[in-house]
Amino acid sequence: MTQHLGGGETVAFWVLGPICLAGALGMVFSRNAVHSALWLVQTMLCLGVFYVVQEAPFLGAVQIIVYTGAIMILFLFVLMLVGRDSSDSVVETLRGQRIAATVFGVGFAGLVGAGIARATRGLPVVGLPDAQGGNGNIPGIAELLFTKYLLAFEVTSALLITAAVGAMVLAHIEREPGSRQTQKELSRARFLTSDRPQTLPGPGVYARANSVAAPALLPDGGTAESSLATGIEPQEVEQMPRPTGRRELGSRDAALGTLDPAPLEGER
């Protein structure tokens, strides 16, 4: 039973540990909510590595795949829907909340940390190879999971189903029948009221311009503004950057952009 751990583990810990802490602090102190989520992702990745280092590779993989990959992405989705714009103001509304939180936090950390440090001074590292019975981590976990903790496993699966159903119920928006216009009604409304019921022309993307900002050309040579997506400034084709290698007029592409017919083979 060794108490001191190997050099590689030490290095890993002392490098990733501060990064982990920095992620946590960044999550708490950053103004933007999305930034907070990203800081937390950093912390979770570090923790995943810690699990692997601590002879729990299965958990490390689950941490990264499930926790970081699924749960944090779920957080980000909801942030996009809900909380993106609501950033916390700097001013604290409750009096003394920050001071009290800091004091209690420091106190708690100190107490618990010191207590744990004292209690686990001579904590032996038994290591897991014996427990795993020589089969590796995943078989070992599987053996425990499906024998000793079978009931907990089944109950947890029920919990997951309940959670999924519950989330669907909670997120469901009950609309009154007839409050949302169906496709049929929408198109009927379009044909009855607007003067251009057909689809609008698409943008004119020519070989000379590789952009949806190039407008389509009308039969008289003018540009059709309605062919551009809203919000995009129409650009003159001449102002657009020319494609490389086609500097001279007279090449086979010279007829591009003009109304003249293309020169025949051999002609200039």
Place this chain on the structure above:
Amino acid sequence: MTLTWYLVLAAILFTIGAVGVLVRRNAIVVFMCVELMLNSVNLTLVTFARATGTLDGQIMAFFVMVVAAAEVVVGLAIIMSIYRTRRSASVDDVNLLKY
């Protein structure tokens, strides 16, 4: 180094998560701080599993993760439905349970 350091790190992470719950007003960020606290506990469980030489700690951490996932799903659904009705995701706005 010894295993104690992992435990100290977990305690500090837990505290940071707790302070974050107290200080942040955005409901989703508060939720994330709770997730941080759960993660720190996971680290503690895994460390002790290694120290005692049994896999039970890892199993517990596994279950914590599963339950945390379910909890996040439901919690975020709740926050979303609150946001829909109240147009605000601040925890200070749900203050009717008062004297």
Place this chain on the structure above:
Amino acid sequence: MDISPAQGLIAASWLLIALPLAGAAVLLLGGRRTDRWGHLLGTATVVLSFVLGLLCTVQLAGLDEGGRSVGVDLFTFISAGNLDVRAGLLFDPLSAAFVLLITGVGSLIHIYSIGYMAHDPGRRRFFAYLNLFVAAMLLLVLGSNFVMLYVGWEGVGLASYLLIAFWFTRPAAATAAKKAFIMNRVGDVGLALAIFLMFAQLGTVTYEGVFGSIGTLAGGTITAIGLLLLLGACGKSGQFPLQAWLPDAMEGPTPVSALIHAATMVTAGVYLIARSAPIYDQTETARFVVMAVGGVTLLIGAIAGCAQDDIKKVLAYSTVSQIGYMFLAVGLGPVGYVAGLAHLFAHGFFKAGLFLGAGSVMHAMNDSVDMRRFGALWNKMPVTFGTFALGYLALIGLIPFSGYWTKDAIIEATFDRGDVWGWLLGGAAVLGAGLTAFYMTRLMLMTFFGRSRWEDGVHPHESPKVMTVPMIVLAVGSVAAGFLLVEAFPLSNWMTPVFGEPSEGVHVIAPLTFGLAITVVALLGVALAWLFVGRREVPVTAPARVSPVTRAARHALYADAVNESLFMRPGQWLTRALVFFDNRGVDGAVNGMAAALGGSSSRLGRAQTGFVRTYALGMLGGAVIVAGALLAVTTG
């Protein structure tokens, strides 16, 4: 005393009490339905009681002397541990005499009241209360133990209160009733303590038991019992120092004054002392105190009566004074009991007659009592004048009327004591006799003689027959009762089974000389009254500038002022202090606690801000404290 069991009619003597009691119950419970015939029922019950009492007395007289104490046992009143009180009656010569007085005079006054209260809408209630009084008074004199006496004692106190405040809408009447009841209460405490002492020391409260074993007690205890009984008697009979309520009790209707505050209730004290004669025979000290009280009171009453302008108040003070004579008599010991009782019975007749006459005068003068507005009534109301005059002559003690025989016996017995107190108290009694003659003559002169000083609209007329006939009967009694009771059919013979053989005391002054001297003193009083009052014009309003003696007499020797300063004011201060303490202290503590709780709950409630983060802060703080405590416990 040997109590023989009751036979014949005496066994039904409980009806004496039951009849008036039933009458009272019917009239009170029946309510307004009984208004039309209520007065007749009330009078009938008392008359029936009188007839029954007369028949029982006749039967008693038929028994031989040794067996004249007849007991009627009714039922168990209290049975608790060692205390066994039976409701029983004792019919012996003393109680028989009182029964006749109460029911006889009571019947006459009931008949009188039919006419006097004819215009009063509450007449039925009046007769109900009068019946209640008669029932309670009969229980008082017929009871065979001290507890029965006490029940009747309280009953007459209650009836007196109800009747004084009969016109309860008048503040003066209500106040007077309260004063009477409260002062009675003070005396009742004495009586109750005496009964407690008797039971504690002797284990019994029956007359038989107590009188039989009173000799076994220590002298001090017997004196204590005697003094406590005297306190009770002073309260009920209006003697010093509890005499101030009797003149105020004149607020009640005149028949009430006549029956209760002249003839019967106020004599209950004398009955108590006479009945407790075996106790007083054992203690010289208590007897002396009784005598002293009697002597002082008779002078107080006489002096105060000289300066009153209210005709009923003069008669009230006269009653106080005459009962003082009775107390003086019963304090003398065996020689005096019979003399006192004789004066009591004679006084019952003539004082009741005087009160009824005063009521008749008031009736004629539109219910006015101010003698300064009377005058020249002798020819307007001849029957009233005649009966009143006979009562007056009896009261002042002119030979051969009642008062002479009875008062003379008392004063003679006082002098016969021989020692310095005998001379002193006898002299006081003689002075009292002179003053009695003075104030009564003054009353007669101001009311019936002189010029008429009537107010406008007053037309005096004679009263109806229903009122004058009882007055005539009582006047006959006033004239004859004294002679009959003392000389012709001596009361002492009738009372022998109770008080023993009459003893002929050693006379200090020769009887004939004595009688003449008393008469001379009385005539002197009459002459002085004519000199000061009759000869001059009576002023219509009382003169303001008078001598200090007159002023003191007008205020009844400042008895009320003394009572107020000694008892009322300290009581008021105590009450105010207690109220203050209750309001500030007790209520302050209770309300303060409630306010503190409410205030602190409001303030504590502000901790519930509704913000989740505040609650989370609390949770973290709690966790810190728990962690700290855990560490402290495990390491420290």
